[in-house]
Amino acid sequence: xxxxxxxxxxxxxxxxxxxxxxxxxxxxxxxxxxxxxxxxxxxxxxxxxxxxxxxxxxxxxxxxxxxxxxxxxxxxxxxxxxxxxxxxxxxxxxxxxxxxxxxxxxxxxxxxxxxxxxxxxxxxxxxxxxxxxxxxxxxxxxxxxxxxxxxxxxxxxxxxxxxxxxxxxxxxxxxxxxxxxxxxxxxxxxxxxxxxxxxxxxxxxxxxxxxxxxxxxxxxxxxxxxxxxxx
Amino acid sequence: xxxxxxxxxxxxxxxxxxxxxxxxxxxxxxxxxxxxxxxxxxxxxxxxxxxxxxxxxxxxxxxxxxxxxxxxxxxxxxxxxxxxxxxxxxxxxxxxxxxxxxxxxxxxxxxxxxxxxxxxxxxxxxxxxxxxxxxxxxxxxxxxxxxxxxxxxxxxxxxxxxxxxxxxxxxxxxxxxxxxxxxxxxxxxxxxxxxxxxxxxxxxxxxxxxxxxxxxxxxxxxxxxxxxxxxxxxxxxxxxxxxxxxxxxxxxxxxxxxxxxxxxxxxxxxxxxxxxxxxxxxx
Numbered sequence: 436x437x438x439x440x441x442x443x444x445x446x447x448x449x450x451x452x453x454x455x456x457x458x459x460x461x462x463x464x465x466x467x468x469x470x471x472x473x474x475x476x477x478x479x480x481x482x483x484x485x486x487x488x489x490x491x492x493x494x495x496x497x498x499x500x501x502x503x504x505x506x507x508x509x510x511x512x513x514x515x516x517x518x519x520x521x522x523x524x525x526x527x528x529x530x531x532x533x534x535x536x537x538x539x540x541x542x543x544x545x546x547x548x549x550x551x552x553x554x555x556x557x558x559x560x561x562x563x564x565x566x567x568x569x570x571x572x573x574x575x576x577x578x579x580x581x582x583x584x585x586x587x588x589x590x591x592x593x594x595x596x597x598x599x600x601x602x603x604x605x606x607x608x609x610x611x612x613x614x615x616x617x618x619x620x621x622x623x624x625x626x627x628x629x630x631x632x633x634x635x636x637x638x639x640x641x642x643x644x645x646x647x648x649x650x651x652x653x654x655x656x657x658x659x660x661x662x663x664x665x666x
Numbered sequence: 667x668x669x670x671x672x673x674x675x676x677x678x679x680x681x682x683x684x685x686x687x688x689x690x691x692x693x694x695x696x697x698x699x700x701x702x703x704x705x706x707x708x709x710x711x712x713x714x715x716x717x718x719x720x721x722x723x724x725x726x727x728x729x730x731x732x733x734x735x736x737x738x739x740x741x742x743x744x745x746x747x748x749x750x751x752x753x754x755x756x757x758x759x760x761x762x763x764x765x766x767x768x769x770x771x772x773x774x775x776x777x778x779x780x781x782x783x784x785x786x787x788x789x790x791x792x793x794x795x796x797x798x799x800x801x802x803x804x805x806x807x808x809x810x811x812x813x814x815x816x817x818x819x820x821x822x823x824x825x826x827x828x829x830x831x832x833x834x835x836x837x838x839x840x841x842x843x844x845x846x847x848x849x850x851x852x853x854x855x856x857x858x859x860x861x862x863x864x865x866x867x868x869x870x871x872x873x874x875x876x877x878x879x880x881x882x883x884x885x886x887x888x889x890x891x892x893x894x895x896x897x898x899x900x901x902x903x904x905x906x907x908x909x910x911x912x913x914x915x916x917x918x919x920x921x922x923x924x925x926x927x928x929x930x931x932x933x934x935x936x937x938x939x940x941x942x943x944x945x946x947x948x949x
Contacts, residue, residue: 485838485842487838506841506846507838507841507847508841508842508843508844508845508846508847510842511842511844512844517842519839519842523836523838523839523842525831525835525836525839525840526835527831527832527834527835528828528831528832532828532831535828536828536829536832536840536843536845537843539825539829539843539844539845540844581843
């Protein structure tokens, strides 16, 4: 069973078509990357899963179930947690409460507030501060921790390295590889090719709303990948 | 003097119970709900009608239950379908609902004023701060405090309270975490309407029931919400108590200006602090 499957999906914002026949899939424990330049529709892949973008053609399966018009909360119930672009930390909640919010659809699994604190010790130190009082890197840790609180089968991360210092990105690489080794599937939507290479096994390249290249990363040069995201 | 202060707290307490429902609904739905006055009035009449046969407290419970159901239907049938439209449209629809509710009550119970007796259990006076003060009025103040404490605990300590606070700021991100925000909204509007119904029943022995009672108190209610800061529970409590005092002292000492003083204060607050006294605070 695939955790996530797009088959010839066309997605829209209003009348603007953003995804134009995209097909991709993620199986249990897989680590895939979705690459492409700005504005090619990468975030719309996540937004289609969330029902923010409207799917008008094709077939979308989430957690093995076809969804014609997914509601925002359906993916979480199907075991897919999304770390959105820009983190979207809730400012009126503390760090601890932001984590607790992620447990709304909690399934059995290893991730608890304490386990998240062990993964990101800085969050324990800042537990009672407003979530948005953290630095960008810390907010990214919080967003990942919040997503893990559901004990998902698949973690979708949309541009997690955006605006982060290289040393923080290296920490994220370590964390995502640990999660991957523990069996959590990962879908990394990114422009940072170095980051993608350090985490994923397979990749899809989007251009103008279509998948224009895909395959395993083994043997693909960094320069060849960079050509897909450079202007 | 003490008696006027206590009476001010009674009216303030009543205003708070009514206004906090409006604050809850605005906080989550971003709807300025003119129908809230109608819910207050319907609650008063439902409580009155049931109390005639089954006693005051059964009437209170019935009004809370009926208004909670009406609130849920209001959310599902009106607020949810209109949530992506111009907010002004929703305001107009809620104003229409207020007029419909007034006509409905007028056709069932007539347009004459109705008086409601204080329940026997809470009748009589008790010595308080050196005064003989009505037990029922003290109970209204106590009910406002219990409502504030209960809502604060519910919002701060319960899982759904967490979801309500999160949804009121970012409903999409909250839903991403698996929270059914439509259900959260229906719950909140149901609770807000139930509070309006409860305040209507509680107001019965203090005010006179009439189909237009909701429209009258709605004006004070909006002043409370604006002065306190839209969406602020703490602000609503402080503003309700202040407006209660001003209302009461105005009637006693400046009767010619009593009805205009709250408006002047609202204008002053809007000029000095447009976000309200506690605007920007989440609770």
